[in-house]
Amino acid sequence: MNIALFSDIHANLPALEAFFKDMDKRNPDAIYCLGDLVGYNIWPNEVVNEIKKRKIPTIAGNYDFGIGRMSDECGCAYKTEPEKDMGKISISFTNSIMKDAERKYLRTLPAHIKIEFQLNEDKLNLLLVHGSPRKINEYLFEDREEKSMLRIMEQANADIMCFGHTHKPYHRILNSGIDRQNHFRHAVNIGSVGKPKDGNPQGGYVLLTINDNSSVTDKDSIKVEFIRFNYDIETAAKAVEGSPLPNEYADMLRKGF
Numbered sequence: 139m140n141i142a143l144f145s146d147i148h149a150n151l152p153a154l155e156a157f158f159k160d161m162d163k164r165n166p167d168a169i170y171c172l173g174d175l176v177g178y179n180i181w182p183n184e185v186v187n188e189i190k191k192r193k194i195p196t197i198a199g200n201y202d203f204g205i206g207r208m209s210d211e212c213g214c215a216y217k218t219e220p221e222k223d224m225g226k227i228s229i230s231f232t233n234s235i236m237k238d239a240e241r242k243y244l245r246t247l248p249a250h251i252k253i254e255f256q257l258n259e260d261k262l263n264l265l266l267v268h269g270s271p272r273k274i275n276e277y278l279f280e281d282r283e284e285k286s287m288l289r290i291m292e293q294a295n296a297d298i299m300c301f302g303h304t305h306k307p308y309h310r311i312l313n314s315g316i317d318r319q320n321h322f323r324h325a326v327n328i329g330s331v332g333k334p335k336d337g338n339p340q341g342g343y344v345l346l347t348i349n350d351n352s353s354v355t356d357k358d359s360i361k362v363e364f365i366r367f368n369y370d371i372e373t374a375a376k377a378v379e380g381s382p383l384p385n386e387y388a389d390m391l392r393k394g395f
Contacts, residue, residue: 139349145268145303149176149182149332150331151188161343170266176205183237183240200274212229262353267300287325299326300327334394335395345363
């Protein structure tokens with residue numbers, strides 16, 4: 139089974155449309171969205187409606203959670219006062235243009251999606267979250283201590299855990315087996331479709347492949363492919379510059395940070 143996983147569109151309609159074109163050519167068996175449809179650009183309603191039109195199973199991101207409740211907080215960990223001030227403008231602007239039906243959709247999105255496979259008489263649990271299983275806005279960066287990452291996955295009973303939120307893609311394979319019994323767990327950050335932060339301005343998503351012989355005892359039996367695609371970055375950046383949003387968000391799109 140080939141599963142397309144994408145996240146963190148952040149109201150970037152040109153990026154979402156380019157993602158759909160790239161993904162459709164690959165014809166995955168299933169598609170899931172890991173949240174943060176809105177914020178930081180001018181097309182939150184259009185993005186929501188594209189997701190709804192395709193009937194894509196979607197979980198709530200922290201920005202979706204805040205906007206769905208018309209909160210003035212997005213759950214974002216801004217580090218500096220200028221970042222906080224920019225963030226306030228973004229969430230205020232998004233709240234001001236969000237329509238009722240689209241806001242209601244965001245408010246009813248689930249927190250997690252869990253998929254249980256039964257392969258070779260063994261279970262293989264795939265867990266989809268936005269930040270972490272513990273908290274919608276917890277950041278799981280690649281350099282997180284192995285013991286901590288394993289603890290999070292073990293407590294959530296996740297053999298494969300896919301998430302977004304940091305906008306920085308990576309794949310870590312961790313072994314939680316004991317007494318020489320391998321039990322490999324896969325932590326996969328799927329990156330961002332519409333607001334990458336890894337220095338590459340291309341949109342990104344993941345194609346996860348689970349075969350009939352996939353097993354927690356064989357780390358190579360689960361495939362994770364990181365896919366990057368081009369989109370019209372200038373259209374998205376100029377939309378920011380033509381709106382009340384801070385121009386810094388346009389520079390971030392152009393530079394991928």
